[in-house]
Amino acid sequence: MASNDSRLRIHKEDDVTYVEFVDRNILDEANIQRIADEITGLIDAEASPKLIISFANVDHLSSAALGALITIHNRTKQKKGQLRLADIDPQIYEVFTITKLNKLFEIHETAEDAVASFA
């Protein structure tokens, strides 16, 4: 599949992989599945993945998107990797609070803070 089909912007710096969403709304089930598959591929490609997912561009997400993030979290944990979420708008952060997923994910204000948190 051509890389320009991706709904993600991905770049790597040292041993850290940065992921950003192209779309402002992470709602569409088919898109969410593609995003989850792509990020899972990034995790599987690393022996000990260090991944930062930035929500800087995101205005809306659904429970299906949260489900994909949980799957990504579980996969990272299986590989003894480290996952950080960053740049989450207060309105979106409230969704994490309501679902108590702020207790499951390690969330940082900025990607810079997230990088500094890696062991």
Add this chain to the structure above:
Amino acid sequence: MSDSRSQPRAAAHVSVPNDPRALQAVKEEVLAAVSERAYPEAAAFAIRLALEEAVQNAYQHGNQSDPARTVGFEWRIAEKSMTVTIEDEGTGFTPGVVPDPTDPERLEIPSGRGLLLMRAYMTDVQYNDRGNRVTMTYERQAP
């Protein structure tokens, strides 16, 4: 279904195929009608999220992603409140037996948060006895 490019209807009753594009068109019309009533941004965020969850439940869990089935919508958007009803052709479910997804033991389970979000963001969420029709109301708070 009306032409989605025309003026969004403040009140309507429609039935559309259980197809993501058809469902998307109805969601957009409802949200456009909300936008026309100048609901605050937080209200629009809440309604979009709850609508997304309810329609996804109807499409996937109720209608089992079957394109031969339909989803019925009824909405009324007024200055102070909006109500939307979504009905699928599934066998229904019992909302009271849905496990609490915020239970620490269940946090790593990827599914089961839609109903929680609908209830958190809307003023009222009611199911019929069969559990295949949900009515959600959002009441605007006084400024």
